[in-house]
Amino acid sequence: MNNLYKHALKQEQSLTQELGKFENGDDVSVGLQGQISASLIALKRTIDDYDSLAKREMILVKQEKAFANISKLRDDYNEFKVQFERLKQRESNKITQNNRAELLGRRHNTSTPEYPFQQREYTREQHALREHDFLNETDSKLDEFISHGRDVLNNIYDQNNTLKNAQRKMLDAANTLGLSRSVIQYIERRSAQDKWIFIAGAIVTLFSMWAIVHYLT
Incomplete structure (x- = not known):
């Protein structure tokens, strides 16, 4: 952005x-x-x-x-x-x-020129020069x-690349958030499993102690 x-x-x-x-x-x-x-x-x-x-x-x-x-x-x-x-x-x-x-x-x-033929020739040359200048200006x-x-076109390409980079960052952020949720769910499942293992171990230990006391005394 x-x-x-x-x-x-x-x-x-x-x-x-x-x-x-x-x-x-x-x-x-x-x-x-x-x-x-x-x-x-x-x-x-x-x-x-x-x-x-x-x-x-x-x-x-x-x-x-x-x-x-x-x-x-x-x-x-x-x-x-x-x-x-x-x-x-x-x-x-x-x-x-x-x-x-x-x-x-x-x-x-509106006066008549003194040399009309020279004037006409000058007008032709002037017209040719104007046409030449116009063609040069058109090419330019x-x-x-x-x-x-x-x-x-280059500006459009730059904007397109910028938008692609922004989209890629947003996707990376979304993937990162998804990975964090997966890790949290895994930790929660593992904590629940450890809790039940602890309870089962405590029951087995209590039962073993009761059996030892009951049968050996």
């Missing part, structure tokens, strides 16, 4: 870094936004798994501490989610304003999505 809590803290640190890049404008790409969305989903899944384990905790003190940690994690998750939605809205508004400004600029720029984003998908 502690491993899940530590894993959730690492996920929060990663989310803080990603949201910081988005907020500072270092990276406002669609790839980063998709990565943040996937990180939020992974964090929520970790919190739910941690909550399920905490509900099965048999030690009250540990259970209360786990519930307190879960409450804090859920608050952090909600804050991350609200911050992400706010940043997405800000970026959307910025794109809308830029598009509006570009459209107004095109409307005002695909690599980012694949990398993030691998990270999410």
Whole structure:
């Protein structure tokens, strides 16, 4: 259960870094936004798994501490989610304003160029460059999505291993309790047997003493 809590803290640190890049404008790409969305989903899944384990905790003190940690994690998750939605809205508004400004600029720029053929050739080169940049950016984003998908898959594997270890410990504890009960039952049976042996021995001893006294005197 502690491993899940530590894993959730690492996920929060990663989310803080990603949201910081988005907020500072270092990276406002669609790839980063998709990565943040996937990180939020992974964090929520970790919190739910941690909550399920905490509900099965048999030690009250540990259970209360786990519930307190879960409450804090859920608050952090909600804050991350609200911050992400706010940043997405800000970026959307910025794109809308830029598009509006570009459209107004095109409307005002209606004069005929001095060299139309050169202008047309320049437009073709610019279009080719834009297409090349778009393809490069697409390849980069695909690599980012694949990398993030691998990270999410590794997180799922880690959570699965953690749950398996928790289940194994619970089974070991159950087996230990079963063994303790068996030992107690064996001791009780052996004590009862010793009691009857003692009573039988006492009767035989008393009878032998009575026989010796009766027949030899």
